[in-house]
Amino acid sequence: MRINQYASGADRDLNGERTNVSQAVIRRLPRYFRYLRELIRQGKMRISSSELSSMMHVTASQIRQDLNCFGGFGQQGYGYNVNYLYARICELLGVGAGIRAIIIGAGDLGRALVRSPMFEKRGVDIVAMFDVNPSLIGREVGGVKIRSMTELKSFCEEIPVDMAVLTLPKESVDEVAELLVENGVRGLWNFTAKELTLSPDARVIVENVHLGDSLMILNYQLCNPTDRDETK
Amino acid sequence: MRINQYASGADRDLNGERTNVSQAVIRRLPRYFRYLRELIRQGKMRISSSELSSMMHVTASQIRQDLNCFGGFGQQGYGYNVNYLYARICELLGVGAGIRAIIIGAGDLGRALVRSPMFEKRGVDIVAMFDVNPSLIGREVGGVKIRSMTELKSFCEEIPVDMAVLTLPKESVDEVAELLVENGVRGLWNFTAKELTLSPDARVIVENVHLGDSLMILNYQLCNPTDRDETK
Numbered sequence: 001m002r003i004n005q006y007a008s009g010a011d012r013d014l015n016g017e018r019t020n021v022s023q024a025v026i027r028r029l030p031r032y033f034r035y036l037r038e039l040i041r042q043g044k045m046r047i048s049s050s051e052l053s054s055m056m057h058v059t060a061s062q063i064r065q066d067l068n069c070f071g072g073f074g075q076q077g078y079g080y081n082v083n084y085l086y087a088r089i090c091e092l093l094g095v096g097a098g099i100r101a102i103i104i105g106a107g108d109l110g111r112a113l114v115r116s117p118m119f120e121k122r123g124v125d126i127v128a129m130f131d132v133n134p135s136l137i138g139r140e141v142g143g144v145k146i147r148s149m150t151e152l153k154s155f156c157e158e159i160p161v162d163m164a165v166l167t168l169p170k171e172s173v174d175e176v177a178e179l180l181v182e183n184g185v186r187g188l189w190n191f192t193a194k195e196l197t198l199s200p201d202a203r204v205i206v207e208n209v210h211l212g213d214s215l216m217i218l219n220y221q222l223c224n225p226t227d228r229d230e231t232k
Numbered sequence: 233m234r235i236n237q238y239a240s241g242a243d244r245d246l247n248g249e250r251t252n253v254s255q256a257v258i259r260r261l262p263r264y265f266r267y268l269r270e271l272i273r274q275g276k277m278r279i280s281s282s283e284l285s286s287m288m289h290v291t292a293s294q295i296r297q298d299l300n301c302f303g304g305f306g307q308q309g310y311g312y313n314v315n316y317l318y319a320r321i322c323e324l325l326g327v328g329a330g331i332r333a334i335i336i337g338a339g340d341l342g343r344a345l346v347r348s349p350m351f352e353k354r355g356v357d358i359v360a361m362f363d364v365n366p367s368l369i370g371r372e373v374g375g376v377k378i379r380s381m382t383e384l385k386s387f388c389e390e391i392p393v394d395m396a397v398l399t400l401p402k403e404s405v406d407e408v409a410e411l412l413v414e415n416g417v418r419g420l421w422n423f424t425a426k427e428l429t430l431s432p433d434a435r436v437i438v439e440n441v442h443l444g445d446s447l448m449i450l451n452y453q454l455c456n457p458t459d460r461d462e463t464k
Binding site for chain 2: 026027029030031033034057092093094095097099107108109111112115116118119121122123124162163186187189193195197203205207209210211212213214215216217218219220221222223224225
């Protein structure tokens with residue numbers, strides 16, 4: 001299974017019709033989500049593609065193309081209805097789909113994530129954390145109970161879980177990933193340093209977050225300042 | 233200033249010669265770093281491009297092309313010397329360049345990051361944390377002292393800082409980014425939900441980490457499972 005890459009290909013639009021929305025467009029949608037959310041916070045009702053363009057530092061033509069992929073939300077000379085556009089993007093991105101998540105690993109990162117408003121803002125409900133450390137089990141963090149890994153199976157039988165956030169030590173990640181898939185978890189958000197390699201028939205979606213890679217890119221740029229594009 | 237994108241263009245090789253290494257190759261280097269590190273841990277001295285290919289799920293030809301960009305470390309029929317390759321990639325990525333970093337914001341995420349081994353593994357030294365919360369100032373986390381934001385200027389005068397990790401509330405991020413740049417910080421690793429927009433002449437490199445965007449892509453895939461590429 002290839003990870004951190006997504007197929008370009010056919011997607012479905014809001015009416016369930018197959019369209020040719022590339023995964024590149026899908027990857028850009030969360031950014032529209034953030035900017036539209038901010039416009040709503042500012043009480044802005046309507047925005048033109050050129051205004052959005054200068055806010056987001058992409059061309060107006062790119063914006064029109066991206067948004068037209070989903071059925072053309074804008075009106076010529078009138079712009080986009082911010083609330084409508086936001087609602088549509090939320091729908092496409094599964095905000096409001098009632099996604100249930102668990103966090104595996106109640107260490108520093110797991111505890112930081114469970115307290116973050118990020119999940120709630122995106123409609124993801126953290127229903128439990130799991131750990132193997134007896135001194136953590138039974139405690140509550142951010143209103144979420146830390147349970148023993150031995151409870152995982154029975155928990156998932158009672159409350160179907162869509163997604164697991166992996167913040168456990170990398171040594172255990174393969175084994176735990178298998179266990180999660182066996183228990184019906186369909187999405188893995190992987191923060192461990194280990195890239196997940198699941199069997200090709202595993203019906204699971206993996207999104208790897210390699211913070212260390214991002215740090216190294218910044219390192220590289222700091223050490224090679226002459227390679228920066230000064231026109232940016 | 234465009235962010236989260238890097239120019240493709242000329243870079244320098246190890247002898248300081250200009251080469252045509254694209255930023256796409258640079259973006260892939262941290263992944264080689266991780267895999268080589270793991271091979272060293274396993275005591276592996278030598279690896280062929282085909283072995284590396286099957287480990288990393290990229291073509292052997294891609295690997296040869298990537299590594300040849302930096303002066304051809306491999307030998308035909310002999311493979312790559314793992315330690316040598318690792319050392320070269322470390323050098324390119326600035327591991328060992330003595331990069332000094334500070335963390336702005338000693339909240340959950342800042343505290344999780346300072347305790348993470350990620351920085352040390354990549355040769356980045358966290359020299360201080362800063363916050364505005366009086367109840368945190370003076371405390372130590374992961375061996376690093378939390379200082380008041382009012383000390384930032386004098387601290388940077390005494391100990392030049394290369395990089396700041398931004399885990400503060402997004403409302404303050406623009407102002408703090410300006411202050412950091414004024415005080416000689418050249419790289420910003422931005423974890424806030426706000427994308428940084430610095431003036432075009434600001435001599436600073438920004439690497440935005442949008443965890444929420446990554447989460448939303450996983451959401452999307454969970455809600456649109458038919459769009460997965462089943463060949464992966």
